[in-house]
Amino acid sequence: MASTPPARRLVAGNWKMNLDLDAGLALARDCVRELPNPGYPVVLCTPAIHFAVVREALSEQGGVYLGAQDVSRHESGAHTGELSAAQLRSAGCDYVVVGHSERRADHHEAGAMLREKVDRALAAGLKPIYCFGETLEQREADQVEQVVAEQLAEGLSHLEGEGFAEVVLAYEPVWAIGTGRTASPGQAQDVHAYIRGWVAERFGASRAELATVLYGGSVKPANAGELFGREDIDGGLIGGASLRAADFAAIARAYA
Numbered sequence: 001m002a003s004t005p006p007a008r009r010l011v012a013g014n015w016k017m018n019l020d021l022d023a024g025l026a027l028a029r030d031c032v033r034e035l036p037n038p039g040y041p042v043v044l045c046t047p048a049i050h051f052a053v054v055r056e057a058l059s060e061q062g063g064v065y066l067g068a069q070d071v072s073r074h075e076s077g078a079h080t081g082e083l084s085a086a087q088l089r090s091a092g093c094d095y096v097v098v099g100h101s102e103r104r105a106d107h108h109e110a111g112a113m114l115r116e117k118v119d120r121a122l123a124a125g126l127k128p129i130y131c132f133g134e135t136l137e138q139r140e141a142d143q144v145e146q147v148v149a150e151q152l153a154e155g156l157s158h159l160e161g162e163g164f165a166e167v168v169l170a171y172e173p174v175w176a177i178g179t180g181r182t183a184s185p186g187q188a189q190d191v192h193a194y195i196r197g198w199v200a201e202r203f204g205a206s207r208a209e210l211a212t213v214l215y216g217g218s219v220k221p222a223n224a225g226e227l228f229g230r231e232d233i234d235g236g237l238i239g240g241a242s243l244r245a246a247d248f249a250a251i252a253r254a255y256a
């Protein structure tokens with residue numbers, strides 16, 4: 001049965017580039033109805049076109065938060081198409097995804113850019129949901145821990161403990177994202193235990209004990225309970241299944 005301490009629990013939906021304005025509003029309303037007072041943070045990371053209407057829908061009850069899927073590395077100014085951390089905050093976002101594998105792949109996000117995004121988010125009062133994970137080739141070459149350590153370090157090791165305390169970690173093996181192929185609970189737990197060890201080494205044992213470490217990659221109602229029941233898996237970052245309120249709610253309730 002579930003052993004995740006309630007203080008570490010969090011479930012986030014990543015809508016990616018899906019849903020028009022009306023469909024996004026309808027989904028947010030359904031999520032709120034399906035998840036009355038979830039008891040731990042539930043986050044909807046929506047496209048920016050939805051912020052205003054979703055914020056309104058979420059204001060009717062507590063516990064469900066708005067998140068963005070990316071943030072600019074720049075503070076403000078002549079950066080066409082970008083959204084700053086302060087803009088996201090002013091639109092009602094509390095969380096922001098940083099370093100998703102789709103952005104690492106499509107937009108070559110890495111290294112200094114990720115550090116700057118994390119810093120901008122923290123400075124504006126946003127909690128970064130920092131994503132990392134290996135490809136199938138890297139797993140097959142036995143490089144999982146090395147890749148995870150490198151990706152954690154590139155975005156986070158410059159932080160002080162206080163900044164780090166605001167960060168949510170999301171381990172998302174690239175081969176499991178959108179493929180229907182989920183890491184087994186044992187495979188995920190092994191990596192999550194390694195991640196918590198990495199945090200303990202950089203930021204101390206008590207930060208590691210409190211860190212929220214999500215799993216992402218084809219989480220569904222049918223596998224969420226078993227994943228979230230593992231000692232170091234605190235919740236999930238949910239893509240496809242977050243587009244159906246009933247499935248997303250079933251996943252968000254899977255701790256019990």
Ligand code: PGA
Nearest residue numbers: 177178217218238239240
């Ligand atoms: P998925 O996506 O649940 O559709 O695999 C997860 C993610 O990319 O965050």
